[in-house]
Amino acid sequence: MSQKGIISVNGTKVPLDGEKNLLQVVRKAGIQMPTFCYHSELSVYGACRLCIVDIEGKGIDTSCSTPPRDGMVIKTHTPKLRKMRKTLIELLLANHDNSCTTCDKSSACKLKDLASDLGVTNIPFKKTRESRKPDILSPSLVRYPDKCVLCGDCVRYCHEIQGVGAIDFAYRGEDVVVTPAFNKSLAHVDCINCGQCAAVCPTGAIIPRSEVARVWEALGDESKTVVAQIAPAVRSSIGEMFGIPESSVTVGKIMNALKVIGFKEVYDTSFGADMTVLEETNEFLQRRKRGDERTMFTSCCPGWVKYAEQFHPELNDQLSTCMSPQGMVGSLGKKLISQTEGKLEKDVIMVSIMPCTAKKFEKERPELSHDGTPIVDFVLTTQELGKMIKEAGVVFEEISPASADLPFGLYSTAGLGFGATQGVAEAVARYAARTMNGKELSDFEPVEVENNPQWKEVIINEGALDLKMAVVAGTKNAETLIGKIQSGEVSYDIVEVMACPGGCIAGGGQPVSYDSAIIEKRKAALKNAGKINPIHAPEENPYVQKIIEKMLGGKVGGHEAHDLLHTTYQSRKRIDFDSMSLADAGREAPVEVNVCVGTSCFLRGSQEILASMGDKIEQEHWSGRINLKATFCSESCSHGPTVTVGDRKMFKADMGMVVEEVEKQLGSIPAGAEK
Amino acid sequence: MVTPVVNAEKLNNFSKVCEILERFDRQPSKIIPILQAVQEEYRYLPEEIMTFVATSLGISPARVFGVATFYSHFSLEPKGKNIIKVCDGTACHVKGSSGLIDVIRRELKLTEKEPTTEDLLFTLETVSCLGACGLAPAVVINEKVFGQVSKKQMKDLIDEYRTKED
Numbered sequence: 061m062s063q064k065g066i067i068s069v070n071g072t073k074v075p076l077d078g079e080k081n082l083l084q085v086v087r088k089a090g091i092q093m094p095t096f097c098y099h100s101e102l103s104v105y106g107a108c109r110l111c112i113v114d115i116e117g118k119g120i121d122t123s124c125s126t127p128p129r130d131g132m133v134i135k136t137h138t139p140k141l142r143k144m145r146k147t148l149i150e151l152l153l154a155n156h157d158n159s160c161t162t163c164d165k166s167s168a169c170k171l172k173d174l175a176s177d178l179g180v181t182n183i184p185f186k187k188t189r190e191s192r193k194p195d196i197l198s199p200s201l202v203r204y205p206d207k208c209v210l211c212g213d214c215v216r217y218c219h220e221i222q223g224v225g226a227i228d229f230a231y232r233g234e235d236v237v238v239t240p241a242f243n244k245s246l247a248h249v250d251c252i253n254c255g256q257c258a259a260v261c262p263t264g265a266i267i268p269r270s271e272v273a274r275v276w277e278a279l280g281d282e283s284k285t286v287v288a289q290i291a292p293a294v295r296s297s298i299g300e301m302f303g304i305p306e307s308s309v310t311v312g313k314i315m316n317a318l319k320v321i322g323f324k325e326v327y328d329t330s331f332g333a334d335m336t337v338l339e340e341t342n343e344f345l346q347r348r349k350r351g352d353e354r355t356m357f358t359s360c361c362p363g364w365v366k367y368a369e370q371f372h373p374e375l376n377d378q379l380s381t382c383m384s385p386q387g388m389v390g391s392l393g394k395k396l397i398s399q400t401e402g403k404l405e406k407d408v409i410m411v412s413i414m415p416c417t418a419k420k421f422e423k424e425r426p427e428l429s430h431d432g433t434p435i436v437d438f439v440l441t442t443q444e445l446g447k448m449i450k451e452a453g454v455v456f457e458e459i460s461p462a463s464a465d466l467p468f469g470l471y472s473t474a475g476l477g478f479g480a481t482q483g484v485a486e487a488v489a490r491y492a493a494r495t496m497n498g499k500e501l502s503d504f505e506p507v508e509v510e511n512n513p514q515w516k517e518v519i520i521n522e523g524a525l526d527l528k529m530a531v532v533a534g535t536k537n538a539e540t541l542i543g544k545i546q547s548g549e550v551s552y553d554i555v556e557v558m559a560c561p562g563g564c565i566a567g568g569g570q571p572v573s574y575d576s577a578i579i580e581k582r583k584a585a586l587k588n589a590g591k592i593n594p595i596h597a598p599e600e601n602p603y604v605q606k607i608i609e610k611m612l613g614g615k616v617g618g619h620e621a622h623d624l625l626h627t628t629y630q631s632r633k634r635i636d637f638d639s640m641s642l643a644d645a646g647r648e649a650p651v652e653v654n655v656c657v658g659t660s661c662f663l664r665g666s667q668e669i670l671a672s673m674g675d676k677i678e679q680e681h682w683s684g685r686i687n688l689k690a691t692f693c694s695e696s697c698s699h700g701p702t703v704t705v706g707d708r709k710m711f712k713a714d715m716g717m718v719v720e721e722v723e724k725q726l727g728s729i730p731a732g733a734e735k
Numbered sequence: 736m737v738t739p740v741v742n743a744e745k746l747n748n749f750s751k752v753c754e755i756l757e758r759f760d761r762q763p764s765k766i767i768p769i770l771q772a773v774q775e776e777y778r779y780l781p782e783e784i785m786t787f788v789a790t791s792l793g794i795s796p797a798r799v800f801g802v803a804t805f806y807s808h809f810s811l812e813p814k815g816k817n818i819i820k821v822c823d824g825t826a827c828h829v830k831g832s833s834g835l836i837d838v839i840r841r842e843l844k845l846t847e848k849e850p851t852t853e854d855l856l857f858t859l860e861t862v863s864c865l866g867a868c869g870l871a872p873a874v875v876i877n878e879k880v881f882g883q884v885s886k887k888q889m890k891d892l893i894d895e896y897r898t899k900e901d
Contacts, residue, residue, distance in 0.1 A: 225795025230804040239795035241789075242782050249797070635786050635796050657749075657787065667753055690749065 065130020067703035070137070082134065083111050091136050094145065094174050097211035097264045098124045098360055100576065101561075102220055108211050109148055110174070114138055146178050148528035154185035156263075157206035168572035171209060172263075181650045188233060197245035199424050200253035200417040200568075201266055205237050208265035214238060214257035221561065224367070226251035238265070241635060242268055250370055250634040252535065254559040255568015268569050271438045273424030278409045278438070280321040285401055286409040287325040288318050288391045292333065293415035293564035294442045295589050296582040300571040302456045306585030310462020315469075318413075319462055321452045327393060328464050329412065330471030330619045332385030333478040333558075335392075335607070336360065337487045339625055340382045341495065342617040344488070344554060355545055355552050356483050360384045362422035363559030365629065367535045372542060373631035373701050374711075381626040383450035385478060386412050387428050389468050390435035391624045392611060396467075401478065405430055412514040413445050415479075415567035418559065421493030421508060427627045441569025452639030467603040469639030473590040474598050480583050481563035482506060482516070485556040489520055489527060497502045497523035514561045515541065517552070533558040536570050569646030633691075651725045652687040653718065661700030665714075669701060672715050685726060751776045752784060756791050757784075763792045767801055771811060779810040815851045815858035818898050820875040824864030830871040830883075836861065838889045856900050 065076045076167075079085045082106065086093050106125040113123045117135035118564040120141065123134075153175060160166050164492065174180075192205040199436035212229065215238055219225045226249050230239050240249040258266045276287050290311070299309040311328070315573070318326045344356050347688040359365055368375050380386045383391065398405045412419060423436040440448070447457050463469065474490065477483030486504045495499035506516035506529070513535050520527040530552045532538050538557045544550045560566045575581075594695040595601050613620040655661075655670045670690055677683050699711035703719040755772040759765035769788060769790070775781055780803050789799040803809045819839060823832045838861050839845065843852050851858040867873045870882025874889065876896065 189888075217800075219795070227798035228795065228801040230801045232805045239797070239800075241786070243799040250795070530806050634790070665748065671750065 065128075066148060068133040069129070070135055076128055076130065079128055082113060082126045082128050082132070085128050086111075086113065086123055086134070086136055093123065094137065094177070095124065096170065096209055096336040098214060099213060099217075099260060101673040102213065102216045105212050105216065108209070110145055112141055112144060114141060120144070125239045125295065127378065136556060136625065142178070149175050149178055150183055152184060152209050153183045155187055155189045155206075156209070157191070157204060158183075159476050162205070162265040164267045164270060165207075165261075165572070168262060170262035170574070185266045192237065193464060195240075195245045196269075196695040197247040198251065198253065198269065198421075199247070200269055200420045201246055201251070201258055203238075203241070203246065203266050203271045204264060207263045208238055210236060211262060212237065212238070213262065214266055217256050217260050221534050222252065222254060222256065222367075222559065223539045224250055224252055227257065244635070245384050248636040250365040250633065251502055252366045252370075252559060253418035253421040253568075256560060257568075258417065259570070259572065261443055268441045268443060269420060270444055270447075271420070271440060272444050272451075275411055275438050275440060275448070278411070284407050284409045285324050285397060285403060286322065286411060287327065287393060287397060288323040288411045288413060289329045289332070289386065289393065290314060290413040291329040291386065291419075291564065292319070292413055292476045292483075292586065293567060293570070293582070293591075294413050294445065296479060296565050296585040297442050297570045298446060298456075299585075300573060300578075301443070301450075304457050306581060307588060309585070310461050311589060312463060313456065313459050314413075315464050316459050316462035317449050317452075317454045317456060320454050320459070321448055321532045322413070325397070325465040326462075327389055327468035328471050329385045329389055329414075330475035331468040331601070331603065332388035333360075333475035333484075333487070334472050334601050334604050335625065336382050336385050336478075336484075337474060337491050338604070338608075338616045339388075340484075341488050341491045342378050343380055343494070343626075343702050345380060345495075346617060354378050356380055356554050358554070358556045359627075360478060360484055361418070361558045361560075361564075363414070363418040363539075364535060364538065364557040366418070366632065367538070367559065368557075369629055369632040370634055371539070373629075375542070376629040376631065377694075379629055381628065383428065383625055384419075384422065384476075386414065386436060386439075387627065390423075390428065391430070392466055392607060393623065394430065394433075394435050395455075396607075396611065405433045406652075410435065411435045411440060412436050413440045413442070415442050415564045415570045416560075417441060417489055417568040419569075425627075427629075429542065437522075438601075443569060443571055446571065462560070466608055470595070470601055470603045471593070472595040472598045472601050474596065475601075476586065476590045476593065479564045479586045480515075481558050481561075482531045483563065485518070485529050485531045485554065487598065488554065489518070489525075492527065493520070493522060493525050494597065494599070496525045499523075501525075502538075512537065527554065528552050530555045532556070533563060534561045535559050537561075564662075627704065650685055651706055651722060652704075653689045653722060654689045656700060656702040657690045661702055664700045666701035666703070667723055669703060669713065669715055669718060673718065676719060682722075682726070686722065748776050752787065756788070761792055763794050766794070766799065767790065767806075767817050770799075770803060774809060778814045778816070779812055782811075813855055814852065815856050816900070817855060817857050817877055818860060819893075820860045820862050820865070821869070822841055822863075822865040822867070822873045822875075823861040824868065824871075826868035827864075827872040829887075832861075832872040834886050835874060835884060835889045838886050839893065842890060857896070 067074050067076060068086055069086055072089055073087055074089045083093060083098060094110045095643040097105045106122045109122060110443055111123045112120050112137040114120050115625060160172055169322055176393055195203040203284060215228050218227055227238050227240050231237055232316050240246055255268055258268055295309060295311045295314060299306045315326045347356060357379050359382055368379060394405045394408050394410055397408045420439040423434060423439050428435050474487035477487055489504055490501045505703050509515045509517050514533040517530045562579040565586060566579050598604060610617055655666050657666050673688055677686055701713050703710045703713040703718050706725050708721060710717055749771050752773055755769055759769050770780060773784060783802060785799045786796045789796040821832055843857050845859050865873050872884055874881045874884045
């Protein structure tokens with residue numbers, strides 16, 4: 061697209077410079093053009109009709125879907141166009157749940173703003189749609205279908221950028237609704253909880269699930285010691301909620317505000333990031349020592365981790381076993397505070413403040429608990445923190461800074477860098493260089509792959525360090541990268557994956573912003589926050605060293621670290637279903653055989669196994685002793701066919717293996733033993 | 736002890752779905768004919784089969800659900816073995832199709848919201864025009880067309896199909 065020429069916009073001559081559509085030209089001319097469904101990074105949809113313009117000789121059309129041509133003469137705000145836009149908003153409001161005063165999105169609602177900007181003062185149309193129930197089951201997000209304007213931004217983001225497609229349009233005409241498959245809850249489908257749907261939603265139809273009320277409740281409970289940890293990216297964006305520039309926000313202000321709110325101790329998740337750098341680098345080196353030459357993927361991002369578990373369980377043992385920094389501070393913090401305070405871990409309440417909605421899901425993972433007690437009790441997004449600060453009556457603009465509490469309040473610049481893409485990879489590479497070469501890495505400059513700013517690679521070849529890394533953001537990009545690794549087209553030692561393009565600073569829990577330059581601003585703010593920090597390297601953090609001495613048996617990667625700072629992963633189905641039972645011996649059947657019939661298992665012959673098992677059960681008179689089930693994709697695709705017999709999972713299974721295992725398991729249970 | 740069953744019908748249907756997917760080369764663009772063929776086998780689109788179809792074609796289950804709910808041809812609820820289609824187009828309506836619908840609903844204990852009998856033997860559907868206005872009011876049971884149907888004949892037809900099932 062290098063269309064040249066001149067377009068007349070409301071009488072002003074605007075030169076073309078490769079704009080893809082008329083909307084970009086109009087905006088370049090300095091004219092405010094309202095849109096719901098236009099996002100430059102998504103495909104053009106043309107559904108909201110707000111960007112209509114009058115094109116001479118062509119009539120009225122949407123500017124987002126019209127390619128610019130030399131000599132076009134367009135008008136943007138004729139009386140007719142203004143009236144049409146106003147009517148469009150009136151029609152949207154007719155069926156909208158207009159509970160603006162109690163809506164969580166009220167302060168950042170595009171629909172509300174546009175209704176006001178376009179002079180909508182009453183709604184002349186009657187409500188025609190039946191009200192639909194909100195979806196409140198997901199730990200990360202809440203959906204209010206009655207607030208949806210059907211712009212499809214969320215649908216396209218989930219599909220085009222994340223490659224997940226957890227939500228889509230269903231039904232037709234007036235009944236159209238954006239919904240997960242089969243009208244299930246987001247909690248029961250393949251949603252990775254990244255929250256980008258909420259970030260692009262112009263209304264309150266999808267919002268982060270608020271835990272503010274429960275945190276206030278915990279703060280009011282005198283039997284609990286309530287502490288907080290704050291993620292690197294939060295300091296880069298909280299100022300947006302108070303209309304103050306990020307450069308004047310210091311983490312100290314946030315720490316003081318948290319103290320005023322009532323948190324007993326306030327920590328920095330960047331400490332956990334420092335810990336992660338040491339553990340993860342050590343883990344990588346150990347893997348290589350063991351002769352494991354496969355790619356190691358980072359595990360800090362819970363959106364990515366769930367994506368991998370669902371779509372690539374074959375990579376489960378290639379994900380770093382390190383807990384995320386939130387998990388590490390939670391795990392160490394709960395243990396240490398409960399010891400010093402002489403309390404049970406359940407009476408120490410750890411509240412994380414995160415830029416992320418997926419962290420809300422992560423805290424509920426059973427793997428992130430000590431003997432059943434969660435290591436993080438609540439996760440507040442940056443948005444929720446801003447609201448709590450307001451609710452507490454803190455004048456954030458004026459509050460003086462306070463320091464974070466020790467030991468988990470001190471951090472290095474490297475740990476702070478986890479807040480944006482590339483931060484994890486860079487910290488690990490630099491630490492590895494210092495450890496192996498005894499000196500700093502000369503530079504770390506990843507370059508874009510295939511002109512994709514969200515996929516970069518870097519090859520390091522210095523002294524004893526020989527490392528090829530990739531940094532990727534957006535799970536669709538990750539998917540492409542995994543495909544290339546698995547086909548042998550590319551190879552990497554370490555791949556950093558962040559679900560949100562831009563990394564945590566662009567997380568789904570950050571303040572809602574319609575500023576296209578916001579990610580760059582937050583990135584600069586994060587960098588700025590690191591400048592004043594005297595500690596550059598994680599291993600220079602004296603409190604990291606103290607904790608290693610005191611709690612981790614004096615070494616990185618030791619037994620104690622394994623118990624406290626590492627985790628495990630599980631295979632997940634995309635959609636919660638019962639599998640389809642083909643031979644049912646009832647609940648008491650001694651052996652259960654599950655055959656995966658997902659695509660790639662099918663191509664590798666799982667259907668034959670299933671059919672032969674059916675025959676075999678009859679021939680061998682195994683009926684009554686075996687439950688045979690077809691499962692709909694256990695998502696271990698590259699190792700298919702996947703069959704589980706009892707609790708044993710078999711990859712690349714064939715009939716011989718399955719029968720052998722069934723016989724073995726049946727053999728250990730004499731016939732009739734179940735009765 | 737529960738009686739063990741190898742569910743032959745399910746297994747059979749399932750291999751048919753696999754055949755259907757093969758027949759259409761697992762092409763995502765063929766989702767509509769694939770769902771049509773699947774519906775022929777099952778008489779509706781079961782959730783787990785839609786999920787299976789979706790993962791087989793490499794598209795999201797939410798999208799398949801979107802397609803399945805867009806077209807009124809697709810049913811997400813099990814349909815009866817016998818489908819009674821009553822034409823309620825202009826000509827048939829004038830000639831008394833609504834009386835036939837009443838008879839069917841009364842005889843089979845159906846309502847507008849529950850068009851399928853509990854025993855899954857009958858489903859009542861109304862169609863907008865069968866293009867057989869000369870035969871008004873027209874009724875199609877499975878593939879067979881009946882013209883100028885009276886209320887009495889309608890009741891007899893139901894009895895006849897019921898007897899066949901006994």
